[in-house]
Amino acid sequence: MLLGLAANRLHHQTEDGALFALLRACEPGIRELQLGLHVVGRTCDxxxxxxxxxxxxxxxxxPYGRDGGLMKLVAEVVGMPGEGRTLDGAIYLTDPVDPSSIFPEALALKRQCVIHGKPFLSTVASARDWVEMERIHAGLAPDRSADRFHDFGHQTVALIAHDAMKPAMLDFAARNFELLSRFQRRVGTGTTGQKLNELAWSKGWPADRPWVDRFNSGPLGGDAQIADLVLERRCQRAIFFEDPHVARQHEADIQLLERAVTTITHEAVCATSPAVAQRWCDAAVRRAGS
Structure with a gap:
């Protein structure tokens, strides 16, 4: 397995930077998995x-980012035919106030990961959780230091999907209903939340109780409301099925939620495609039974 790796300057300019916290926690797992890392220049240094x-x-x-290092990672997420250079995903620890986090190559890296159903891991928590999930899929014993990411009974999960992805979210929730029901709370925006509640009621969830607490629709500020939950440490995991092919009028609100997740990089886990979210669910079930 092969991942791209980059981190904005904020995350490696001091000894307690997020990049080093990630590596201290995950180095044993990286070595166990024999995970290949294509690392952009300054991050590697x-x-x-x-x-x-x-x-x-x-x-x-x-190469350094200014010399095309991040652009090369984007091409490798897509895949370089005949060259054996295809990434299985990317870790990109972003600084939400660093302008480089919205450079074209940074946005394209995430977009291509979403399009190709590969993990885009923009927080320490997401990357740590992903390494643990891959360890479980590899048949390794759970890392007890990762238990906090699986304390679902004390956590809130956000379930959000753009219009074209709502059927995929409903299918995902139906297939993983038992696991998602273990969370203390589920939240969602507008129409997605209503459809998920109707699904839950059809499965026998008490009709007088919402399975998902609904916020406003995305265009009316629902993403911003959930971003506030994230910033207050009241939402620990976001499953956000994005449609990368459609321009959205409320793009700023979507980016606000993404920036909130990266602002609390050590605590918030985010999955942005059905394939990645399902792989996490499969591993979470296996981990709980081990």
Missing amino acids: AIAAAEMLKGYKGLVRY
């Missing part, structure tokens, strides 16, 4: 200076 992943042969240095 910071890892070497911190003497992390020492001697690890799976780490490959790419």
Whole structure:
């Protein structure tokens, strides 16, 4: 398995930076999985200076971002035919106030991950959770330091889908209804929330109780309302099925939710495609039974 790796300067300019926190937590799992990492220049230099992943042969240095390093990762998410350069996803720890986080190559990296159903991991929590899930799929014993990401009875999950992705969200919720019902609370925006409630009632959920607490529709500020929950540490996981092919009038609200997730990088987990979310669910069920 092969991932791209990049981190904005904020996350590696001090010893307690998010990049180093991620590697300290996940280095054993990275080595167990023999995870290949294509690392953009400055991020790779910071890892070497911190003497992390020492001697690890799976780490490959790419050019600096200004020299096209991030652009190369975008091409590899799509896949380079005949060259053996296809990424299975990307870790990109973004700084929500760094202008480079909205450069075309940064936006394209996420968009191509979503289009191709690959993980785009923009927070420490998302990356840590993903490594643990891949460990479970590989048949390894649960890492007890990751238990906090699976304390669903004390967590809230946001279930959000753009118009074209609403059928996929309903199918996902139907297939994973038992697991999603373990969360203390589920929240959603407008129409998606109503459709999910109707699904739950059809499955025997008490008719006098909503399965999903509904906020406004996206265009009327629902994304912003859920972003506030995230910032207040009252929503720990977002499953956000995005439609990357359609321009949206409320794009700013969508970006607001994404920025909220990256602002609390150590705590918020986000999945942005049905394939990635389903792989997480499958692993979560296996982990709970181990």
